[in-house]
Amino acid sequence: MQSHKSAKIEQDFQIRKLEISDKAKGFIELLAQLSICNSVSDKEFEERFREISALNDDHLICVIEDHNLGKIVATGSVFIEKKFLRNCGKVGHIEDVVVDTNARGKQLGKRIVEFLVDHARSMGCYKVILDCSVENKAFYEKCGLEHKGIQMGKYFT
């Protein structure tokens, strides 16, 4: 049975898709806690929002809003890659999961990841994957993911 406390958290911190009005609720400042994100104009935000929205369910960004503060305190995204491999299979790629440092300890990160995993499953993906640092391995294991391989990368800027 769900406790009163966790029911209250779910009520105060509802999960939903990103909306264009979320820029004014601190969405960009939240992303800046994860990596560089210090100069996005309203115009740039709206253009990118429309580009991503055009992919419909193939690119989902979800957020959790703190309804008492009117502030976005957690987010994550998943996009669906269409392959020929695995008999024209699909893979969900989870990216940019972050929880506001002031909103930790409420399992918001776990709810974000579970929401994204469920979306990938409902889209018919045969797997969902993500890259993270070794420090975040235990968190993602709690979300039901397993360590699979290594990430390689090359930065251009």
Added chain:
Amino acid sequence: MQSHKSAKIEQDFQIRKLEISDKAKGFIELLAQLSICNSVSDKEFEERFREISALNDDHLICVIEDHNLGKIVATGSVFIEKKFLRNCGKVGHIEDVVVDTNARGKQLGKRIVEFLVDHARSMGCYKVILDCSVENKAFYEKCGLEHKGIQMGKYFT
């Protein structure tokens, strides 16, 4: 200066975008060397080909054809993820790189990866990333990539 041998390899093994006629040239059988890919009908192939083609330069699949055999002997893909992070940045995700076991030792894999990396750079990505097994780390280092983190995943099927 390019040797006569490597010039001959580049002539016999040209790199280009995937074409719809490549299914008849063993493209699916090549993918099966990487993971399960054992039942793709012509109709399924054409439908997926059109879905991916609709993304234009945001999802590129390249192949190398052995012109003496009329057979696809190497392939790889990159898709471009549009983010809000990094000031509305873009990331190239490399996937499904494979070289035919009978065509190894000609640096075809390196040419595939360099082609995909160049595409991501030309699309304005701030980085290009991929996941692989520890065994393939040295190969990707030769292609100019560095070890960055770990991959986590969850299989649905």
